[in-house]
Amino acid sequence: DIQMTQSPSSLSASVGVRVTITCRASQSISSYLNWYQQKPGKAPKLLIYAASSLQSGVPSRFSGSGSGTDFTLTISSLQPEDFATYYCQQSYSTPRTFGQGTKLEIK
Amino acid sequence: EVQLLESGGGLVQPGGSLRLSCAASGFTFSNYAMSWVRQAPGKGLEWVSDISGSGGSTYYADSVKGRFTISRDNSKNTLYLQMNSLRVEDTAVYYCAKDPEQLIPRGCFDPWGLGILVTVSS
Numbered sequence: 520d521i522q523m524t525q526s527p528s529s530l531s532a533s534v535g536v537r538v539t540i541t542c543r544a545s546q547s548i549s550s551y552l553n554w555y556q557q558k559p560g561k562a563p564k565l566l567i568y569a570a571s572s573l574q575s576g577v578p579s580r581f582s583g584s585g586s587g588t589d590f591t592l593t594i595s596s597l598q599p600e601d602f603a604t605y606y607c608q609q610s611y612s613t614p615r616t617f618g619q620g621t622k623l624e625i626k
Numbered sequence: 627e628v629q630l631l632e633s634g635g636g637l638v639q640p641g642g643s644l645r646l647s648c649a650a651s652g653f654t655f656s657n658y659a660m661s662w663v664r665q666a667p668g669k670g671l672e673w674v675s676d677i678s679g680s681g682g683s684t685y686y687a688d689s690v691k692g693r694f695t696i697s698r699d700n701s702k703n704t705l706y707l708q709m710n711s712l713r714v715e716d717t718a719v720y721y722c723a724k725d726p727e728q729l730i731p732r733g734c735f736d737p738w739g740l741g742i743l744v745t746v747s748s
Contacts, residue, residue: 520688553735562721565726574726574736610734617671
């Protein structure tokens with residue numbers, strides 16, 4: 520199975536700053552990497568698919584990059600509604616695996 | 627608008643069975659792969675199972691293989707998860723989710739249903 524490791528596990532940041540979350544795969548997954556946002560008590564929402572493609576309706580302040588084993592999710596200017604938990608997920612093979620999550624909190 | 631609505635959750639004793647349903651609307655159901663993903667209380671996301679649009683291909687996490695069965699009825703626009711031999715560690719919110727791409731799945735999940743809680747406890 521492909522293991523996905525996110526860092527950091529938690530992050531405290533202020534509104535308006537740029538934030539980067541990293542996801543590392545245990546083997547190469549090409550660009551088969553997706554990012555989700557989950558708010559408390561809600562279902563996850565797809566933000567980025569195929570490493571860098573913005574899902575329809577997602578604000579352009581979200582971007583993704585990377586290929587192979589190392590990937591990043593960047594939020595260019597944090598907004599109050601962005602405080603949530605973020606998960607990466609590989610779609611290279613089954614079992615589909617998620618990172619452990621990064622909780623983004625208000626500073 | 628795409629809508630996914632899970633039902634069938636609840637409290638069950640260890641060793642028991644439950645069948646979850648996910649009623650889909652707002653899209654051509656048979657053209658899309660569907661999935662079940664779960665989240666134990668306070669924990670992260672765990673993929674459970676995928677099924678192709680036709681229902682001819684299914685995939686499972688090792689943790690549920692041999693105990694859970696995914697299926698779909700394209701005439702009823704409904705996805706199912708039959709869960710047998712339930713364990714305490716199966717306690718979670720179960721989400722159904724749609725692959726966002728027709729015919730050739732991307733292997734990601736969008737949108738998701740609201741989720742349904744399954745509690746396995748004596």
